[in-house]
Amino acid sequence: IFFYPPEARTFAQLGEARKNRVSHRFHAAQALIAALSR
Numbered sequence: 001i002f003f004y005p006p007e008a009r010t011f012a013q014l015g016e017a018r019k020n021r022v023s024h025r026f027h028a029a030q031a032l033i034a035a036l037s038r
Contacts, residue, residue, distance in 0.1 A: 004022065
């Protein structure tokens with residue numbers, strides 16, 4: 001279980017859009033997609 005203190009909830013309780021805003025993996029994947037698209 002991954003608890004996200006600023007929201008006082010677990011990541012499972014957060015919506016997908018909110019998780020993506022705070023996820024380092026999401027940001028890294030977006031950067032990789034952009035780099036590969038060039």
